[in-house]
Amino acid sequence: MFTANAVSVDRAKARPYLRDGKRYYSVTQVCTALMGSPPVGGPDSAERGQDLHAIFAISVASYGDRCAPSMVPEQYAGYHRAMLHWIDLTKPEPLLIEQPSISTVKGLPFGGTPDLLAWCRYREKRVLTLVDLKSGAAAPWHRVQVQAYRRLQGYEGAMTLRILYIDEEGNFKDQAVPNNPRDWAAFGAALSVLMWRDNP
Numbered sequence: 001m002f003t004a005n006a007v008s009v010d011r012a013k014a015r016p017y018l019r020d021g022k023r024y025y026s027v028t029q030v031c032t033a034l035m036g037s038p039p040v041g042g043p044d045s046a047e048r049g050q051d052l053h054a055i056f057a058i059s060v061a062s063y064g065d066r067c068a069p070s071m072v073p074e075q076y077a078g079y080h081r082a083m084l085h086w087i088d089l090t091k092p093e094p095l096l097i098e099q100p101s102i103s104t105v106k107g108l109p110f111g112g113t114p115d116l117l118a119w120c121r122y123r124e125k126r127v128l129t130l131v132d133l134k135s136g137a138a139a140p141w142h143r144v145q146v147q148a149y150r151r152l153q154g155y156e157g158a159m160t161l162r163i164l165y166i167d168e169e170g171n172f173k174d175q176a177v178p179n180n181p182r183d184w185a186a187f188g189a190a191l192s193v194l195m196w197r198d199n200p
Helices: 027-035 043-063 074-090 140-149 181-198
Strands: 017-019 022-026 093-097 110-112 116-122 125-134 160-166 172-176
Touching: 017 110, 022 027, 027 110, 027 140, 027 181, 043 074, 043 093, 043 116, 043 125, 074 116, 074 160, 074 172, 110 140, 125 140, 140 160, 140 181
Parallel strands: 022 110, 125 160
Antiparallel strands: 017 022, 093 116, 116 125, 160 172
């Protein structure tokens, strides 16, 4: 496991993740190169995503007795209900919450900040789970993103990958992501394109 301060993040940099003087691309940058356009929506969507991720982090942390619950703005009440329902069903025991990290794969300089690594209950079994939260429609790059996250230091022990889709009506879908060599190959190819652009 890595130390909490080992990796810093500066979104204004071309390679936003920094560790020991070396910079790394973000998983989001690689997915953008893969898709040919930014994989997230406009400013409103980005702000909502940031807010919901903060609410999710606090909700999971408060369930794990790491902090007190916080007040949730009314416009996010439905999303929050979905989070709480998922927490009630899976009973997460958080290990890492939005902890930045870098790749364990030699020659692939990328970093990321997964939403959650926790022991969760699935079918009465306690499973080490990497969870990524989404509040929009499902997209193929979501699978690629979480498979890249599993290659980050500290997250490689995840036994299952999940995408947690939530909506404003209070519904959620907890989707398992199987290991897919084609998805991982696509990620590696997109990262290679970014590296080539920097050093043609």
